[in-house]
Ligand code: B12
């Protein structure tokens with residue numbers, strides 16, 4: 001039995017909804033998830049045409065036209081909290097054209113049951129942290145009906161009037177790479193070697209030209225040699241913080257897994273060969289968490305790479321301060337820029353968010369260390385959590401202006417806290433049944449509304465005060481000539 005209307009699968013990362021503000025990196029780096037899934041399907045399912053697009057650089061209008069033109073049998077959408085409205089519109093258009101629809105990525109995974117209950121035009125949600133195996137099984141199941149939906153890991157689906165399968169809160173322990181059928185050794189080390197080098201040519205050349213152009217518009221000043229292309233890559237996942245140590249605003253699973261250092265370099269080399277990318281954003285949740293991995297990657301850097309890689313990675317201030325040798329290893333492997341979650345310039349709010357192992361002083365020392373090694377820092381701040389008071393907010397603004405003046409950061413991102421379904425703040429709203437659209441909603445319909453609700457109710461400052469602090473930081477960054485942005489919120493209020 002063939003349930004899909006043809007053998008065309010269209011995979012797309014939904015771009016941010018209209019009016020959402022951009023972080024400094026937005027539209028400069030490709031969405032890797034859909035590329036990884038497309039690469040996998042092409043290799044594993046025969047007689048399938050796979051089209052992959054990124055709404056970050058391919059407009060919503062073009063995506064909707066593509067659906068008309070390619071007439072796919074299955075449309076898969078990568079969905080985040082800030083792209084949910086676009087994702088719904090894509091799914092509706094796909095359904096109207098007769099396609100089946102599947103959602104994936106964090107927002108969809110965490111709300112799968114509610115999404116299927118509220119949106120009849122979405123057929124499936126795959127909640128996997130590593131989506132390849134389940135998507136392959138779904139496509140095969142839809143192609144010939146031989147694989148029962150109930151046997152597909154992490155799949156939420158309809159069965160008559162009821163919603164069956166994966167439920168994030170109940171089943172998130174099943175998402176670990178150690179449980180994947182693909183991971184024969186069941187180990188975390190080298191687990192990511194099961195995923196092939198990503199085929200970046202699945203995105204049209206215009207995508208890569210747009211990333212490079214957007215990147216150069218913002219970041220040319222960080223480079224003294226030519227940037228020939230930019231890409232993301234992912235050969236380690238997770239964070240050293242687990243359980244109670246997880247930052248309160250973090251909504252990610254943080255399952256730890258690695259590739260072998262050899263595969264890390266194969267991926268980097270392929271990115272250069274495929275699309276000329278010599279600037280590489282390794283998107284591991286917290287690269288500095290894994291000292292041994294960093295050391296092994298640095299040590300195994302091939303002498304015949306054929307290009308000079310410039311990596312951008314996530315680092316934690318406390319890792320850098322506790323293990324300053326990381327700075328040297330970063331330099332050896334080619335890291336030129338790190339993203340550090342600074343969160344606050346006040347110990348009171350910082351330690352509320354991250355615990356007693358972090359401090360403003362540690363942040364400052366890490367910034368100094370990076371500057372002394374010539375590594376640029378992208379710093380981000382989260383304002384208006386429950387420990388925030390007018391005094392802590394002022395401290396944060398003044399501290400941030402200071403690190404900008406001392407040229408300790410090259411980019412700064414500041415925004416009010418956004419409660420997400422799977423972070424501490426979102427859970428708090430959920431427990432108190434405070435969602436504007438009620439407990440069964442597949443929120444957030446309006447991220448700013450949720451943020452305001454939380455800050456006004458639980459923090460010692462008003463939402464307006466948090467926005468005004470973010471605006472003051474943005475203005476100072478602007479006047480100092482450094483990049484700035486605000487995530488997960490609407491742009492108009494910063495004007
Ligand atoms: C790289 C990155 C970016 C890049 C690329 C964007 C992208 N969409 O990939 C840039 C810098 C452009 C970016 C922008 C933004 N980002 Co960002 N980003 C990341 C980061 C660090 C890595 C993502 C990644 O590439 N992982 C590696 C790939 C291989 O895995 P993956 O994407 O998870 O995909 C796998 C599975 O999720 C699943 N899957 C994913 N999509 C789908 C779709 C289907 C159909 C299926 C079946 C499965 C599936 O299978 C994939 C393969 O295994 C994550 C944090 C993290 N470490 O995950 C944040 C993260 C995804 N970003 C986040 C945010 C908030 C944003 C912005 C909204 C920032 C802003 N402006 O406010 C924008 C959104 C832009 C957009 N709509 O795409 C949040 C999302 C929170 C949420 N729940 O909504 C995250 C989780 C970080 C965080 N906790 O704050 N981001």
Ligand code: SF4
Pocket residue numbers: 238239240241245246247249250251252285286316341
């Ligand atoms: S350091 Fe980053 S990845 Fe780790 S728990 Fe905190 S926010 Fe999440």
